[in-house]
Amino acid sequence: MESAPQISPKASFPSKNSSLKFLLVIFCLYFVLRAAAYIIFPHALTQASDLTVNNILSAINRERQLRNLLTLNTDSRLSSAAQSKADDMLARHYFSHTDPEGNYIWPKIEAAGYTPYLQLGENLAIEFYDTESLVQAWMNSPTHRANILNDGFRDQGMGLDFGDTTQGQYHSVIVNTFGTLISRSKEQVASKTQIASPPPPADTQPAKPEPQPESESVTELAPPSTTAPVAAEPPPFNINLAIRGDEPTKPSFTVATKKQHETASPSPSELAPQAVTGQKPKFPFDQEQAGRYLTLGLGAVLLVLLLSDLKVALSQKIQKLDKKLNNIVLLLLALAAVAMIYWL
Structure with a gap:
């Protein structure tokens, strides 16, 4: 009687490839949404x-x-x-x-x-x-x-x-x-007074003054000025x-x-x-705020992926080479998540 074929530990661990594919899709979607936010939402008001x-x-x-x-x-x-x-x-x-x-x-x-x-x-x-x-x-x-x-x-x-x-x-x-x-x-009133002088009368003779008594002095009137006097009270x-x-x-x-x-x-x-x-x-937040919200969502997805992948890696017994590769991927995910959360 033939025995059932043994499944190697390597074949029973599909999470590594699926996680990488899922990560690639998430990053592509993130950049597409960032580009859309750049077009749809206005620039930061205080900066642009x-x-x-x-x-x-x-x-x-x-x-x-x-x-x-x-x-x-x-x-x-x-x-x-x-x-x-x-x-x-x-x-x-x-x-x-x-x-x-x-x-x-x-x-x-x-x-x-x-x-x-x-x-x-x-x-x-x-x-x-x-x-x-x-x-x-x-x-x-x-x-x-x-x-x-x-x-x-x-x-x-x-x-x-x-x-x-x-x-x-x-x-x-x-x-x-x-x-x-x-x-x-x-100063401005004085400059206007010097520049604007009244034009001379055209062919007009001064009126002959009326005879005055000898005891009274004759007062000569000054010609009218075109500049309005400065009011005492502004x-x-x-x-x-x-x-x-x-x-x-x-x-x-x-x-x-x-x-x-x-x-x-x-x-x-x-x-x-x-x-x-x-x-x-038109929108309650600007372009930069929309980008930060998208980055925050990506960081949350990366953290969930990191925790789930780490749980699978610790629960299954896999070969040393696969474990090292998986740890490198987990490390990169952790660094990316920490960097984006720090940027926020």
């Missing part, structure tokens, strides 16, 4: 977006240049106050011209050294993702537009901060400050409006004004202009 301080400042000046207005100088003191306001709005999650204690930005500007000033202004915005949509929203708002195109402003500053939306923070906070120093305003500051980019139906609008050397901050009054919206991303 053109929303930067310099870009916004340049865009503001372009709007002024298109209307033959002087470009604004970037003042570090206005920028310092604006950045402090942006950081505070992001950290304490409020959207207003006043902080939770009711303080305006004006004391921050004075503390930064921008004084004595003739007028100040502030534009706010949150939840914008690119410079073009931000500036366009400001230009579509009459009050923001008035600040940007104010011929009386000579300086501007910019504050920009980004938050983590997964932690409930704003994606972006933008604070644009404007100002004019009193000394600079006086006009109030322009309306400053806050823009929220992601809530077109219920935006938060406030108006803040400030006069020269005013110590008490005025209370904001409510305003209801047209809603201004920013462009909201």
Whole structure:
């Protein structure tokens, strides 16, 4: 009677080849999904977006240049106050011209050294993702537009901060400050007075003065000047409006004004202009986050494969050569899994 054929230990261990094939399929699928994520999902907003301080400042000046207005100088003191306001709005999650204690930005500007000033202004915005949509929203708002195109402003500053939306923070906070120093305003008025002189009258003879009594002196009137006199009290500051980019139906609008050397901050009054919206991303996460989720999934699959293959290798008695090869594969899998988890 013939005995049944013996199955060698090598033939009874099919897990090595199947594991390698499964691993190859997983890696191919991973790279395909990463390529798809690169095409479908947007780039990381804080890295690929053109929303930067310099870009916004340049865009503001372009709007002024298109209307033959002087470009604004970037003042570090206005920028310092604006950045402090942006950081505070992001950290304490409020959207207003006043902080939770009711303080305006004006004391921050004075503390930064921008004084004595003739007028100040502030534009706010949150939840914008690119410079073009931000500036366009400001230009579509009459009050923001008035600040940007104010011929009386000579300086501007910019504050920009980004938050983590997964932690409930704003994606972006933008604070644009404007100002004019009193000394600079006086110099400009003097230069205009020297350049613009009244044209001489055409073929007109001066009126003959009426005879005056001998006891009275004749006073000669000076010709009228084309330059308007400087007002003793500067006009109030322009309306400053806050823009929220992601809530077109219920935006938060406030108006803040400030006069020269005013110590008490005025209370904001409510305003209801047209809603201004920013462009909201279509997906809840960006390209880099999608890639990390895929890598995390691959690492989990590799760990499961490592544990199952290790269990089979220890439970079966195989030849020494096969055991060494299997251990090398397990080591490579472990290194790959550890490296990808560390990268996350």
